[in-house]
Amino acid sequence: MSVGFSPLPNASSRKIQRMNTQSVIVSAFWLIIDTDPVMIKIGAVGLVVVNACYLHSRQDSVRGVDIIPWEQAEILGKTDVFAVKELMTVLLELLEIGNPEALVYGYTALISLGSLAGAAKILIGKFSAMGEVIAGCVFDLFAAIIFPVLVLVYCYYNFQFDDAVFATYLEILPVGSFERSAAVFADPSEVALFRSAFDSLRIKSALDFILRVGINLSFCYRLKRIGDVLVVAHLRRAQAVRAKRIRRPRKQKPVPRVFAVFFIAFSVVVWMVTNQAITDSHAHCSHYAQCVVYAYRWKHDGVCPCRILIDVDRAPKTYDEWINPVDVYSTVQALALSGELRSLQLINRQLLELPSELQSCRHLSSLELIYTGIQKIPSWAKEFKYLQILHLEGKVGSQNLLSLPEDLFSDMPWLSTVHIGIHPELSRLPPLSGVPNLRSVTLAWLLELRTLPSFNHVSQLQSLVLGLLPHLEQLPDMAPLQSLQNFTISRPIQLCCNGFRGTCDLTDNYCVKNPSSSIPAALCFNDTPFLGHAGTQQAFERFNASICQKLSSDLLVVPGGPTKQTIEVCDSKPFARCERPDGGIGICYNTRMQVLSCYGDENYIKLRRYQIQKDIGQKCDPALEGWLGCRD
Structure with a gap:
């Protein structure tokens, strides 16, 4: 069977x-x-x-x-x-x-x-x-x-x-x-x-x-x-x-x-x-609750043969939990000693660098570091030839990544998913030369990124999501992406209006100067639209509904991170009504698995209201969510 x-x-x-x-x-x-x-x-x-x-x-x-x-x-x-x-x-x-x-x-x-x-x-x-x-x-x-x-x-x-x-x-x-x-x-x-x-x-x-x-x-x-x-x-x-x-x-x-x-x-x-x-x-x-899967063996030499390490806090509630997360360097170091680690996932934990012991985990298939403050990916990371998932999510207010090894993707034949976000100073991505099985790429909040590596070697790519890349001026030829099923471009991205798609309109809110987000005004694209690539033009036409859609001006601003004021006003009470520093009304919400904070985004207010109306998800509290329509 x-x-x-x-x-x-x-x-x-x-x-x-x-x-x-x-x-x-x-x-x-x-x-x-x-x-x-x-x-x-x-x-x-x-x-x-x-x-x-x-x-x-x-x-x-x-x-x-x-x-x-x-x-x-x-x-x-x-x-x-x-x-x-x-x-x-x-x-x-x-x-x-x-x-x-x-x-x-x-x-x-x-x-x-x-x-x-x-x-x-x-x-x-x-x-x-x-x-x-x-x-x-x-x-x-x-x-x-x-x-x-x-x-x-x-x-x-x-x-x-x-x-x-x-x-x-x-x-x-x-x-x-x-x-x-x-x-x-x-x-x-x-x-x-x-x-x-x-x-x-x-x-x-x-x-x-x-x-x-x-x-x-x-x-x-x-x-x-x-x-x-x-x-x-x-x-x-x-x-x-x-x-x-x-x-x-x-x-x-x-x-x-x-x-x-x-x-x-x-x-x-x-x-x-x-x-x-x-x-x-x-x-x-048993001393490591973070090790959710480990090999069963008679002899261990005093080391836990951990295969999957998961240490996550998906909804921190206090300022201290957000600003001083648990440092897991020693835990990762100890559980990597056996060389058996296959998956490492950390969310809202501190790991500024990868311990050298992780290098021995040659069969590592998943590396997901979300809001860990990671500052450097070592050159030996290219040796993870069995890696399938790479998710590097930076943290607002931290240094985050400044660069990635140039040969990081030179020999990762099983890599299927790449998600890189909130690394404002990261200006270049390594060539995608050795990742033939790549299926999904998500790039977000990379404020200095101006172009993407060639797609010539990633013909199996199914999903390409680009968001909050204000300096992205152009895309490489998309003709090789014959398996593409999802293509999304959202938030401020210059290529939406700088002439890459055909007409340069510097008055478009995707291209105007945005002082509050430190985004300069865009310049017109001086080359042929779509760089003359028919495959790229066809991809834009095919996925027109999810590309460069007009948004309200507040969604075009690079969002700031949670602050002590916006966190403490919520007092650890999810979905409570709160007042923004600018005087507006917001909702206490753990957006993107960040700390509970006051957000003025109407979409989250509408979302919670809809869930209460349909009686879906977490049971509402009339005392906190009466303003959203919750009743006894």
Whole structure:
């Protein structure tokens, strides 16, 4: 069954998730990229072979006898031993990737029961042909059918996403708003656990292919044997009735009982291995609540084998929490020592630089630093060749990034998502020369960025979101972006009115001088519109509804960060009515996962009013939200 989820993981995950992501890019939500194309084709071939085998087992013609001769019993015995080896390999893989404990113990219980069933079959020694084959099916039935079903059930019931609330964001907030990203809205720990469990069903390597297809073919072989026995038994009974006699069946030579010892020992050992590995790892990692997924091992050398580190505060409420976040340098340093870290996500924590220990985590696939005050990305970051997600969100009032390594993206073949925002002094992005699987790029609040790197090597790009890039004068040729599904340009960006699109209009509010935001007046673009690239012009025409839309003047101002005054006026009370420093009325809101602060943006007021009216999301408090229409 797991073979069927391997070729198209994003489509499969959408079918089992309890949310409607038709309005967003699913791969951008789950951050899953497809396996290597060669492995996809191999997995598809394996799926065809397995399906053909199952079909053949149902349509098989009469063959064999109603007992299993010694030669065939020996074959089945060897098949049982092979199945044990396969299942043990799968178990060790589940332990290593840190699958949820419930699934690991469930898998252990299933294969242990299967092993005991095999031992009982041998010890009793009086099984009919049917009983012997059915007993042998237990191993493969659990691994091929039951366990994948349990994984899907676990994923379904342990991932929660409030569809209704997210729908209000899409309906009320303008295009380009931070909250319109489903990946940001979802609980990061739940997404991490979902992916960890779901990935255990995918074929991503040669070993995965051998295990998944091998177990299914073994189960298919046993189903065929059941069909053989049923058909032959039926025909023999019919022949006996016609001949008025019943021939006595030949005596079947039993399987040596020494095999039973092996199966009993295996059922005990598998529990010991699993329990000891989980217990030892828990002892080393329990001190770090931030480590949400870790490998289960017997030996650790005193180090927690952490695989996923998530330390987030999605809604800080006080000025002190905002200005003095928890410093997590030592935590990241300790959990990176094992070299096993696959994902690092920090939100509203302080991490000014990456610890050198992180360099040993060569299989790091996700690096998300949001409001950490990160000031430098080291040159060795280019060695993260398995990186899939890079999210670097600066913090208003901090130094943030001044530059990125020039060769950062030179060899990251699996990178699928890049989000870089709130780095006002960052003026240049590295070439996108080694990221062929890049699917999503979001750039925001980069006040000095004037141009983007070439798109020649990112033909798989599906989403390009640009916002608050006031000095961006032009875009490179967009003809290579044949897979583009979402293209958004919002907030002040010079290319909207400097003549890049055809007509220079320096009186447009996207191009006028904006002293309050330290944005000088734009200059007319002196080159050919769209640089003469027909592909770029076609992209602008295709996505016209989400490009350079006219906005109210207040949305064209580069927003300032929360201040002590705007934070303390809220007194840690979400959705309360507040007074802005300029005398205007605002709402206390945690916009973009920043600290609770007073915002005068009418969109947030309208959003909360709409949610109260529809009885969606957090239950309203009449004492605080009466002004928004909340009633007892």
